[in-house]
Amino acid sequence: MEGAVADYLEHASDRHVAELRELLRIPSVSTAPEHGDDMAACAQWLLAHLERIGLEHVRLLETGGNPIVYGDWLHADAAPTVLVYGHYDVQPSAPDELWDSPPFEPEVRDGRLYARGATDNKGQIFAALAALEALLAVDGSLPCSVRILIEGEEELSADNLTAFLTANAGTEVLEADLALITDSGILAAETPGVTTALRGMAAMQFTLRTAASDLHSGVYGGAVPNAPLALAQLLATLKDPATGRILVEGFYDDVRPIPDEERRAWASLPHDDAELAAELGVTSLAGEEGFTTLERMWGRPTLDVTGAWGGHTGAGLKTIIPAEAHATVSCRLVPDQDAERVLEVLERHLRAHAPAGAAFTVDWILPGCWPIVLAADDPAIEAALAAAEEGFGRPATVFRAGWSVPIVELFKRIVGLDSVLLGFSLPDENMHAPNEFIRLDVFDRGVRTYAAFLANVANR
Amino acid sequence: MEGAVADYLEHASDRHVAELRELLRIPSVSTAPEHGDDMAACAQWLLAHLERIGLEHVRLLETGGNPIVYGDWLHADAAPTVLVYGHYDVQPSAPDELWDSPPFEPEVRDGRLYARGATDNKGQIFAALAALEALLAVDGSLPCSVRILIEGEEELSADNLTAFLTANAGTEVLEADLALITDSGILAAETPGVTTALRGMAAMQFTLRTAASDLHSGVYGGAVPNAPLALAQLLATLKDPATGRILVEGFYDDVRPIPDEERRAWASLPHDDAELAAELGVTSLAGEEGFTTLERMWGRPTLDVTGAWGGHTGAGLKTIIPAEAHATVSCRLVPDQDAERVLEVLERHLRAHAPAGAAFTVDWILPGCWPIVLAADDPAIEAALAAAEEGFGRPATVFRAGWSVPIVELFKRIVGLDSVLLGFSLPDENMHAPNEFIRLDVFDRGVRTYAAFLANVANR
Numbered sequence: 001m002e003g004a005v006a007d008y009l010e011h012a013s014d015r016h017v018a019e020l021r022e023l024l025r026i027p028s029v030s031t032a033p034e035h036g037d038d039m040a041a042c043a044q045w046l047l048a049h050l051e052r053i054g055l056e057h058v059r060l061l062e063t064g065g066n067p068i069v070y071g072d073w074l075h076a077d078a079a080p081t082v083l084v085y086g087h088y089d090v091q092p093s094a095p096d097e098l099w100d101s102p103p104f105e106p107e108v109r110d111g112r113l114y115a116r117g118a119t120d121n122k123g124q125i126f127a128a129l130a131a132l133e134a135l136l137a138v139d140g141s142l143p144c145s146v147r148i149l150i151e152g153e154e155e156l157s158a159d160n161l162t163a164f165l166t167a168n169a170g171t172e173v174l175e176a177d178l179a180l181i182t183d184s185g186i187l188a189a190e191t192p193g194v195t196t197a198l199r200g201m202a203a204m205q206f207t208l209r210t211a212a213s214d215l216h217s218g219v220y221g222g223a224v225p226n227a228p229l230a231l232a233q234l235l236a237t238l239k240d241p242a243t244g245r246i247l248v249e250g251f252y253d254d255v256r257p258i259p260d261e262e263r264r265a266w267a268s269l270p271h272d273d274a275e276l277a278a279e280l281g282v283t284s285l286a287g288e289e290g291f292t293t294l295e296r297m298w299g300r301p302t303l304d305v306t307g308a309w310g311g312h313t314g315a316g317l318k319t320i321i322p323a324e325a326h327a328t329v330s331c332r333l334v335p336d337q338d339a340e341r342v343l344e345v346l347e348r349h350l351r352a353h354a355p356a357g358a359a360f361t362v363d364w365i366l367p368g369c370w371p372i373v374l375a376a377d378d379p380a381i382e383a384a385l386a387a388a389e390e391g392f393g394r395p396a397t398v399f400r401a402g403w404s405v406p407i408v409e410l411f412k413r414i415v416g417l418d419s420v421l422l423g424f425s426l427p428d429e430n431m432h433a434p435n436e437f438i439r440l441d442v443f444d445r446g447v448r449t450y451a452a453f454l455a456n457v458a459n460r
Numbered sequence: 461m462e463g464a465v466a467d468y469l470e471h472a473s474d475r476h477v478a479e480l481r482e483l484l485r486i487p488s489v490s491t492a493p494e495h496g497d498d499m500a501a502c503a504q505w506l507l508a509h510l511e512r513i514g515l516e517h518v519r520l521l522e523t524g525g526n527p528i529v530y531g532d533w534l535h536a537d538a539a540p541t542v543l544v545y546g547h548y549d550v551q552p553s554a555p556d557e558l559w560d561s562p563p564f565e566p567e568v569r570d571g572r573l574y575a576r577g578a579t580d581n582k583g584q585i586f587a588a589l590a591a592l593e594a595l596l597a598v599d600g601s602l603p604c605s606v607r608i609l610i611e612g613e614e615e616l617s618a619d620n621l622t623a624f625l626t627a628n629a630g631t632e633v634l635e636a637d638l639a640l641i642t643d644s645g646i647l648a649a650e651t652p653g654v655t656t657a658l659r660g661m662a663a664m665q666f667t668l669r670t671a672a673s674d675l676h677s678g679v680y681g682g683a684v685p686n687a688p689l690a691l692a693q694l695l696a697t698l699k700d701p702a703t704g705r706i707l708v709e710g711f712y713d714d715v716r717p718i719p720d721e722e723r724r725a726w727a728s729l730p731h732d733d734a735e736l737a738a739e740l741g742v743t744s745l746a747g748e749e750g751f752t753t754l755e756r757m758w759g760r761p762t763l764d765v766t767g768a769w770g771g772h773t774g775a776g777l778k779t780i781i782p783a784e785a786h787a788t789v790s791c792r793l794v795p796d797q798d799a800e801r802v803l804e805v806l807e808r809h810l811r812a813h814a815p816a817g818a819a820f821t822v823d824w825i826l827p828g829c830w831p832i833v834l835a836a837d838d839p840a841i842e843a844a845l846a847a848a849e850e851g852f853g854r855p856a857t858v859f860r861a862g863w864s865v866p867i868v869e870l871f872k873r874i875v876g877l878d879s880v881l882l883g884f885s886l887p888d889e890n891m892h893a894p895n896e897f898i899r900l901d902v903f904d905r906g907v908r909t910y911a912a913f914l915a916n917v918a919n920r
Contacts, residue, residue, distance in 0.1 A: 229695060229764070232694075236692045311766050
């Protein structure tokens with residue numbers, strides 16, 4: 001990074017924290033209708049801020065719900081256009097009594113800024129805006145063209161955003177070469193890096209029925225099938241307890257092996273199985289034979305029973321043979337699995353293995369998200385890695401996330417846009433929990449990372 | 461039966477039905493506190509009736525709850541004493557709108573008397589009283605000594621009765637050679653008979669825990685154990701789906717084989733697998749290889765999952781890896797299984813087979829009931845069989861019931877008293893359901909059966 005930009009940021013640092021505190025003071029809780037005015041106030045604050053730092057075409061883009069705050073700077077003709085994504089809504093703060101300082105009265109303690117939204121996502125999107133501000137102030141221009149989209153319903157539902165993207169795909173506000181997702185994190189402050197892939201998700205709920213109604217266990221016990229036991233027998237066919245392998249035929253067909261360079265990179269990350277097990281309160285980590293914990297969480301597909309129930313589900317005894325039992329099975333998917341095909345092979349397996357006397361029906365399927373991957377040698381990833389090294393002053397590495405970030409999949413599927421996940425939330429920053437905070441030194445490194453990223457993208 | 465007793469009953473028939481209708485008109489619902497006065501009125505009606513037919517020492521025996529109606533006739537010095545058991549409380553009548561005539565306004569239609577309690581148990585205990593009345597009226601005496609105990613909490617709880625029996629075991633009111641349980645039934649009006657055995661029951665609820673709390677299925681999926689899946693794997697070890705055999709080591713150790721003469725007797729009973737399956741809405745009956753349906757329901761032990769649950773138990777998806785799962789397993793037991801020993805071997809199995817990473821804890825155990833059996837060649841059974849043949853005018857047979865009748869086990873365990881189950885409820889008489897009824901012709905045969913039984917016991 002140029003010395004002048006770094007100097008600018010150094011001098012602006014206190015003001016930036018003060019501005020971020022203003023933004024955090026607005027309780028923009030999208031899930032609570034009584035915060036409707038706060039949502040509007042927050043959008044207005046951001047509009048004013050975008051104007052202030054020199055963005056153009058600043059305005060609200062209407063959706064079916066809370067509007068998107070938009071601004072752009074499109075004068076880097078030869079360079080790519082980066083669409084910067086963030087969100088201005090926050091999670092509810094409850095239970096407020098567990099906060100050491102009020103959730104919407106930002107407070108700095110020990111170099112950490114505490115407030116709801118500090119790390120998810122106001123602190124991160126504000127860091128990107130601070131980088132743009134510094135570049136525009138120092139250079140009078142940006143190294144590449146930029147569009148800013150800050151949505152207001154990330155914590156609520158993707159429905160309105162999906163409709164917006166669908167309605168506006170191919171139009172000017174979404175015209176870009178790459179999306180920069182600020183709503184993302186790293187493993188530790190000492191190991192900056194870039195998320196190169198997200199797992200997809202597919203789920204199914206089904207029912208086994210063994211009789212017209214529950215039957216008396218004394219009268220009919222021994223002569224009729226038992227739905228929860230049939231369900232147990234069926235679920236037990238899904239996974240090999242010895243190897244952790246999923247036994248659904250065809251499930252692994254499209255799974256792309258984890259490239260060796262990624263396996264090597266992950267192996268160098270700070271991770272300790274015993275520490276993780278202690279933190280989660282599990283007696284032993286468990287998973288697919290032949291893979292490390294990070295590989296299992298990031299690079300391999302999963303099958304989990306997210307819920308199962310049948311018969312009397314409470315204390316005490318009911319003397320019945322339950323007539324029906326239900327389960328919800330969810331799979332996390334990796335490239336190049338297809339959510340719909342996974343549900344097909346799963347349903348085929350369940351139908352084929354349903355015990356005699358148990359009628360199988362699907363209650364619903366959810367082909368929720370397709371897996372997303374950018375190759376570690378993609379120029380955008382290389383630009384992000386170099387930026388993170390510059391911003392953090394340490395070697396950066398590639399890693400993945402096991403969950404889905406719907407916006408990434410929506411950008412890819414609806415708009416055809418690849419995303420780079422370059423954020424710096426840390427796992428202990430109490431996202432969605434009381435005492436959410438952001439480390440101010442990591443915030444500073446994040447600002448520098450974003451500034452460097454735009455330069456690197458221009459030079460790629 | 462002597463002609464004089466038969467004649468007496470013939471002449472008294474209309475009055476008996478009128479009296480039974482009076483008894484049925486009293487809504488003695490023990491589970492509803494607002495029926496407290498009705499419970500008292502019902503007990504008073506029975507006291508007056510016992511006096512009227514010539515019993516002695518007629519009084520209420522206090523318990524912690526609704527009192528027991530007591531009377532005796534103890535002048536058959538050389539003959540055994542029979543303790544006649546019944547109950548005067550009834551199930552709630554709801555949903556009343558499904559009754560074709562009001563539940564407490566007894567109505568005769570097509571030879572059937574409709575009312576709540578008609579068959580369970582007012583009609584049956586009244587039949588026993590009618591038999592005593594006839595014998596006393598015609599002969600001036602009974603062939604054997606008799607004590608009547610009619611309790612008021614059979615539909616509520618056995619707690620007060622258990623305390624009463626414990627407090628009064630060895631005292632005069634419980635001094636008897638044999639109990640006659642009127643709260644019992646037969647398979648069809650054309651096949652009278654005697655229940656020679658009841659299954660016992662033992663149950664256990666347990667929990668598997670795999671982590672300190674539910675975990676995010678995207679973040680940790682693939683690396684941690686899943687409680688509902690572990691539960692499924694564990695439950696699946698309990699039974700061989702191919703043979704229906706329970707795989708718990710030691711479970712069958714004390715199981716007494718069904719005597720050949722009983723197997724032959726049961727094979728001659730009216731039973732059709734396809735009809736039963738259709739009635740229950742099961743696609744296929746299922747059970748232990750090598751046994752018929754009646755043998756499975758009456759003479760073999762069972763293991764059923766009466767409830768199982770873990771994770772999100774409702775519609776929709778929750779993206780969790782559930783940290784705990786629960787199940788309740790109940791076993792029906794046959795002679796000579798011991799409820800406590802069965803729970804021991806079951807717990808040992810569950811502990812040994814709990815999947816890695818799943819901590820097993822027992823939430824509660826219920827050694828509910830020990831199995832009860834009287835040999836088919838027991839003199840009391842022979843007396844009852846002969847009485848049923850006389851009362852019904854058809855060959856009588858032995859059968860069993862798969863459920864428990866707590867009073868039988870309590871009499872045996874606390875008072876040391878063997879029971880003969882000689883009732884004539886029929887499976888279609890809507891016990892515990894709307895439109896409960898009793899067939900008046902079967903009622904008449906029941907009265908004759910009871911009269912004959914007392915004579916046969918005296919002559920045994």
